[in-house]
Amino acid sequence: MRLLDILSYTGSTLGRYRTRTGLILLAMAIGVASIIILTSLGEAARKYVVGQFSSLGTNLLIVIPGRSETTGGAPSMIVGETPRDLTLDDAKALTRSAYVQRIAPVMIGSASISWKQLDREAPVLGSTAALLDIRHWNMDSGRFLPRGEIDRATPVCILGGKLYRELFGSETALGKWIRIGDRRFRVIGIMASEGRSIGVDVQDLVIIPVASAQSLFNSPSLFRILVEARNRDVIPRAKEHILDTIQERHQGERDITVITQDAILSTFDRILRALTLTVGGIAAISLFVAGILIMNIMLVSVSQRTAEIGLLKALGAPGNQIIVLFLSEAIALSLAGACFGVAVGMAGNLIIGHFYPDLPLGAPWWAVASAVGIAVTTGTAFGALPARRAAKLDPVLALSHK
Amino acid sequence: MIQLKGIHRTFQVGDQEVHALNEINLNVSPGEYLSIMGPSGSGKSTLLNLLGLLDRPTSGTYLLNNQDVTVLSDFEQAKTRRNKIGFVFQFFQLLPRLTAQENVELPMMLDGIAPNERSQRATEVLDAMGLSDRRHHRPDQLSGGQRQRVAIARATIMEPAILLADEPTGNLDSKSGLDVIKILEQLNNKGLTLIIVTHDPEIGVRAKRHIHMIDGKIVESRTDTIAETKDSLPS
Ligand SMILES: Nc1ncnc2c1ncn2[C@@H]1O[C@H](COP(=O)(O)OP(=O)(O)OP(=O)(O)O)[C@@H](O)[C@H]1O
Ligand SMILES: [Mg+2]
Numbered sequence: 105m106r107l108l109d110i111l112s113y114t115g116s117t118l119g120r121y122r123t124r125t126g127l128i129l130l131a132m133a134i135g136v137a138s139i140i141i142l143t144s145l146g147e148a149a150r151k152y153v154v155g156q157f158s159s160l161g162t163n164l165l166i167v168i169p170g171r172s173e174t175t176g177g178a179p180s181m182i183v184g185e186t187p188r189d190l191t192l193d194d195a196k197a198l199t200r201s202a203y204v205q206r207i208a209p210v211m212i213g214s215a216s217i218s219w220k221q222l223d224r225e226a227p228v229l230g231s232t233a234a235l236l237d238i239r240h241w242n243m244d245s246g247r248f249l250p251r252g253e254i255d256r257a258t259p260v261c262i263l264g265g266k267l268y269r270e271l272f273g274s275e276t277a278l279g280k281w282i283r284i285g286d287r288r289f290r291v292i293g294i295m296a297s298e299g300r301s302i303g304v305d306v307q308d309l310v311i312i313p314v315a316s317a318q319s320l321f322n323s324p325s326l327f328r329i330l331v332e333a334r335n336r337d338v339i340p341r342a343k344e345h346i347l348d349t350i351q352e353r354h355q356g357e358r359d360i361t362v363i364t365q366d367a368i369l370s371t372f373d374r375i376l377r378a379l380t381l382t383v384g385g386i387a388a389i390s391l392f393v394a395g396i397l398i399m400n401i402m403l404v405s406v407s408q409r410t411a412e413i414g415l416l417k418a419l420g421a422p423g424n425q426i427i428v429l430f431l432s433e434a435i436a437l438s439l440a441g442a443c444f445g446v447a448v449g450m451a452g453n454l455i456i457g458h459f460y461p462d463l464p465l466g467a468p469w470w471a472v473a474s475a476v477g478i479a480v481t482t483g484t485a486f487g488a489l490p491a492r493r494a495a496k497l498d499p500v501l502a503l504s505h506k
Numbered sequence: 507m508i509q510l511k512g513i514h515r516t517f518q519v520g521d522q523e524v525h526a527l528n529e530i531n532l533n534v535s536p537g538e539y540l541s542i543m544g545p546s547g548s549g550k551s552t553l554l555n556l557l558g559l560l561d562r563p564t565s566g567t568y569l570l571n572n573q574d575v576t577v578l579s580d581f582e583q584a585k586t587r588r589n590k591i592g593f594v595f596q597f598f599q600l601l602p603r604l605t606a607q608e609n610v611e612l613p614m615m616l617d618g619i620a621p622n623e624r625s626q627r628a629t630e631v632l633d634a635m636g637l638s639d640r641r642h643h644r645p646d647q648l649s650g651g652q653r654q655r656v657a658i659a660r661a662t663i664m665e666p667a668i669l670l671a672d673e674p675t676g677n678l679d680s681k682s683g684l685d686v687i688k689i690l691e692q693l694n695n696k697g698l699t700l701i702i703v704t705h706d707p708e709i710g711v712r713a714k715r716h717i718h719m720i721d722g723k724i725v726e727s728r729t730d731t732i733a734e735t736k737d738s739l740p741s
Contacts, residue, residue, distance in 0.1 A: 109615045120603045415599045418560060419613045419660075420588020422581040499560045503599065 132441020135391035140449030143471035146380025189325030203342035230317020246293030266307035395482030402490035414502025423495035434487020513566035528722035544719035592661030651682025
């Protein structure tokens with residue numbers, strides 16, 4: 105039998121039994137569409153989170169005192185516990201490398217901030233001008249820490265947006281002198297609200313020069329050093345360089361940990377991709393349900409069309425031709441259902457994208473391909489049993505079937 | 507051409523064995539015109555199905571053109587049915603969703619014949635059946651006699667050597683029944699071996715050779731003139 109004839113014969117049967125054709129198409133389409141929409145959502149979530157992480161800073165390396173610490177914990181006051189302190193001189197040493205674009209030493213502490221009668225306990229972050237560039241933060245007004253020698257303790261500060269409103273209300277703060285701990289600092293800038301940092305909300309922070317922070321907290325040790333590598337490719341070499349440099353300065357002891365942002369990112373990437381695959385897999389189960397529906401409906405169809413099968417046999421169709429005819433029906437149904445489902449899924453993405461424009465929605469090609477693949481495979485697999493049953497029918501009984 | 511030797515066909519119904527065919531011996535030469543008659547349940551249809559390779563005997567041999575066809579594979583039997591044997595059924599067995607022409611083309615389609623040749627041959631045969639203007643009608647738009655003529659066109663489109671008809675007039679009034687029989691006889695005149703199962707003695711006696719079956723056995727097999735047969739048959 106010719107392929108084209110098989111197709112037109114299949115088409116004529118599908119056209120004749122419209123309800124069951126429609127039902128199967130619907131079941132397949134729902135399965136395929138849900139795979140596409142769910143994986144799109146998962147991928148969108150992954151891209152969103154990765155995007156958020158990237159906004160922390162690109163090509164970022166974080167140098168932490170102590171060996172075993174692997175993640176950034178909450179800002180700690182107990183900085184002196186680490187084996188050997190990271191100092192400003194350590195930080196300066198790191199700048200002398202071809203791999204390093206810029207560095208920002210970070211100190212974290214807490215102090216009472218006061219303006220007139222108002223008094224707040226707030227986290228104090230000591231750093232340098234480079235922090236703004238490394239973290240991609242934005243200023244609301246005024247300017248950030250002054251550039252220049254990093255060990256100059258200028259009495260200036262930048263307020264987080266929320267802290268500023270709590271202290272000053274709607275008054276202007278720029279140029280005013282506030283008290284941090286027992287010292288006076290002049291407010292030179294206000295942070296914009298979108299600045300983010302792991303652990304600390306920039307909104308609540310007050311930022312001062314790192315040297316000022318050292319004398320304020322009366323400690324030379326840094327909380328960490330942020331290093332921005334020149335580009336993505338040199339990150340591993342930059343890491344090696346940092347470890348070597350500090351080791352040299354610390355009497356041969358490797359007592360620091362360097363976290364690359366890539367490592368954090370790829371962890372999140374993996375977790376979210378696994379989640380996406382999981383929800384996609386759950387959606388794929390619905391395709392097996394659709395497959396079972398195909399099997400049932402085709403079994404009914406075989407008994408409805410018993411006389412037709414008997415006739416085909418009498419006219420000289422061998423068993424395997426009957427199998428081909430019924431299988432092509434199952435394949436055509438699942439393929440058409442899958443295409444329908446892809447269209448519905450894409451439309452669903454458009455609709456969701458309309459309501460959540462921030463989500464980078466888009467069906468991943470591998471999800472579309474595997475959804476269609478699974479649909480056709482299950483359709484064929486579940487169509488095999490009815491097809492075999494049709495082929496095995498006794499033609500005499502089949503022809504006398506009413 | 508057809509040689510049946512010691513054919514038995516039994517059916518198991520519950521714990522009871524039904525002997526539908528009991529020691530059938532029959533030879534048919536090419537171009538013969540046979541009618542098979544007998545009471546209901548005597549095994550006529552069973553015999554015809556067996557001749558058409560739709561059924562296999564429980565025991566005995568069936569030689570078709572000197573070849574034992576009972577041992578053929580499913581595929582080879584199907585091929586034999588497709589090319590050597592045509593069937594005409596009491597209930598026409600036309601596919602309702604296909605037009606007359608498409609129904610006629612069905613065996614050629616199964617055989618993989620190209621669409622052009624198919625439609626040309628189907629048109630010719632339908633013309634010969636007097637159905638030129640009914641080509642694109644569906645079965646439910648045709649009369650019983652027209653349906654049976656479409657079925658005959660379909661049965662003969664592959665130019666088989668044997669045509670098996672199980673009560674081809676059973677569902678028709680006597681006039682269109684007679685038309686159908688005349689068409690079959692014309693085909694027989696051109697050399698087609700024709701075997702008709704019928705209840706109707708009027709039709710049965712038209713054959714050149716009559717076989718009478720009772721209880722799965724051939725009790726009478728005669729080649730008679732029409733006049734003599736009419737006298738001898740119980741009415
Ligand atoms: N598939 C089957 N299973 C069981 N018994 C069967 C089967 N087919 C036929 N028989 C039995 O075999 C016998 C012969 O049946 P068959 O159909 O050949 O009779 P027939 O001569 O064609 O009768 P009718 O004139 O009514 O069509 C009957 O007793 C019938 O019940
Ligand atoms: Mg019968």
